[in-house]
Amino acid sequence: MSTNIFPLTDSIISDNIVSIEKGSDGANQRSLFENSIAIAHAESPQSHCGLIAKRKARRMMEEQREREQRGLIIAARAKLQRTEDGKRWFVPSQTEGCHNTYTVKPDPAKPHCTCPDFTARGLRCKHIFAVEIVTQREYTDDGETQTFTETTVVKKTYKQEWSAYNAAQVNEKDEFQKLLHELCKGVGEPSQKMGRPRLPFEDMIFAAAFKVYSTVSGRRFMSDLRDAHAKGYISKLPCYNSIFNYFEDETLTPYLKMLIEESSLPLQTVESDFAVDSSGFSTCRFVQWVQAKHHDPKLLEAREWIKVHLMCGVKTNVVTAVEITDRYAGDSPQFAGLVKTTGRNFTMAQVSADKAYSSSQNLQVVADHDAQPFIAFKANTVSRKPHHTAIWNRMFHFYSYNQTRFMQCYHKRSNVETTFHMIKSKFGDSLRSKTKTAQINEALCKVLAHNLCCLIQSMFELNIKPEFWDASIDQI
Numbered sequence: 001m002s003t004n005i006f007p008l009t010d011s012i013i014s015d016n017i018v019s020i021e022k023g024s025d026g027a028n029q030r031s032l033f034e035n036s037i038a039i040a041h042a043e044s045p046q047s048h049c050g051l052i053a054k055r056k057a058r059r060m061m062e063e064q065r066e067r068e069q070r071g072l073i074i075a076a077r078a079k080l081q082r083t084e085d086g087k088r089w090f091v092p093s094q095t096e097g098c099h100n101t102y103t104v105k106p107d108p109a110k111p112h113c114t115c116p117d118f119t120a121r122g123l124r125c126k127h128i129f130a131v132e133i134v135t136q137r138e139y140t141d142d143g144e145t146q147t148f149t150e151t152t153v154v155k156k157t158y159k160q161e162w163s164a165y166n167a168a169q170v171n172e173k174d175e176f177q178k179l180l181h182e183l184c185k186g187v188g189e190p191s192q193k194m195g196r197p198r199l200p201f202e203d204m205i206f207a208a209a210f211k212v213y214s215t216v217s218g219r220r221f222m223s224d225l226r227d228a229h230a231k232g233y234i235s236k237l238p239c240y241n242s243i244f245n246y247f248e249d250e251t252l253t254p255y256l257k258m259l260i261e262e263s264s265l266p267l268q269t270v271e272s273d274f275a276v277d278s279s280g281f282s283t284c285r286f287v288q289w290v291q292a293k294h295h296d297p298k299l300l301e302a303r304e305w306i307k308v309h310l311m312c313g314v315k316t317n318v319v320t321a322v323e324i325t326d327r328y329a330g331d332s333p334q335f336a337g338l339v340k341t342t343g344r345n346f347t348m349a350q351v352s353a354d355k356a357y358s359s360s361q362n363l364q365v366v367a368d369h370d371a372q373p374f375i376a377f378k379a380n381t382v383s384r385k386p387h388h389t390a391i392w393n394r395m396f397h398f399y400s401y402n403q404t405r406f407m408q409c410y411h412k413r414s415n416v417e418t419t420f421h422m423i424k425s426k427f428g429d430s431l432r433s434k435t436k437t438a439q440i441n442e443a444l445c446k447v448l449a450h451n452l453c454c455l456i457q458s459m460f461e462l463n464i465k466p467e468f469w470d471a472s473i474d475q476i
């Protein structure tokens with residue numbers, strides 16, 4: 001009989017392991033049969049070694065896969081910090097009540113982590129996997145992250161896209177002005193009852209958004225603006241002082257939101273999965289939102305902050321809806337508005353958000369748009385409460401019984417963090433404006449500028465030809 005064993009497939013061998021390990025708990029006929037095979041098999045010394053080696057390899061592979069899954073979960077849930085050069089990452093310990101942070105060096109040839117698991121085995125641990133996942137997703141970022149992504153396997157996989165990426169970068173400033181001009185042309189003119197006639201509204205918005213894109217001071221921005229004027233993107237050249245006044249105009253705010261929405265529309269066919277999150281912008285250049293929010297409430301108190309809530313597409317990071325509140329406003333109440341705005345323009349399949357957004361109402365809003373909500377459940381969540389809706393029960397069931405799949409979908413949420421990172425690293429995480437209205441407009445200009453950069457990226461990578469203000473509607 002033992003001669004027939006060798007052609008048997010691996011699955012039988014793994015079944016053997018299971019049946020042996022499970023022991024004699026009511027051993028059925030099948031496991032008895034397979035046990036006897038395993039014993040017969042073990043009697044031959046040659047096959048014995050082979051079997052053990054195979055088992056060992058299989059178990060190691062399974063363990064490694066498990067680590068990768070855990071890495072995926074860490075990458076989705078935890079905020080990983082890194083040094084400027086990206087050579088070292090800090091990953092919080094996942095053990096409950098443990099406040100340790102492990103240092104990961106993601107060198108692809110010889111990755112290293114300071115955790116006990118890596119120390120014991122010298123093989124990739126979940127922290128290294130988490131860093132690798134985060135590094136890969138940040139690949140699409142602006143120039144800043146290029147250096148360290150080049151050292152990972154990503155370079156090989158995306159080789160073709162680098163030329164498109166470079167082309168987009170090289171042409172960005174020209175394309176930016178073209179797109180912004182096209183976009184501003186559609187805003188129309190709000191009625192002006194008093195005061196001296198001001199610059200055309202479209203010129204004001206163009207100047208404000210282009211100023212934020214340029215990131216330089218008002219005076220230094222003037223040569224950029226002269227250039228735009230020479231190209232015909234604005235009808236009159238304002239002086240640098242009036243640009244500051246534009247930001248103070250609160251009639252600008254709804255228009256900027258409208259332009260952000262409009263600028264996302266060319267990506268309607270690309271985006272179907274979306275993510276929601278919020279982040280703060282302050283007037284101080286040296287204070288970071290994460291630091292103030294999680295570690296030092298005094299910073300939150302001492303500085304001027306506004307909070308930007310946004311929803312973005314997870315493929316291109318384009319912002320599809322935005323709301324701005326004061327620093328203490330909760331995240332959850334903003335969710336429905338963001339989903340509805342996006343739902344007006346996009347066919348949504350999935351919406352992901354972290355546990356701050358977890359509520360029956362929020363899940364229901366997503367379900368009302370025929371999309372699946374992947375919102376993390378709070379740690380103390382229990383199944384089946386009378387007030388839980390059908391969609392809540394369904395998603396909690398999904399979460400409980402297929403956590404791996406749930407986490408894969410939920411993991412797309414991290415793209416909204418990337419979006420904030422893109423906005424802040426490119427256009428600054430601080431605000432120059434001193435008044436509330438101006439700060440709101442300035443933040444909205446950052447989002448608008450980000451969206452145009454996403455569009456330019458998509459023009460080169462996906463061959464999208466952006467058109468605004470649906471020309472077919474005009475002709476009716």
Ligand SMILES: [Zn+2]
Pocket residue numbers: 102113114115116117118125126127128
């Ligand atoms: Zn580790």
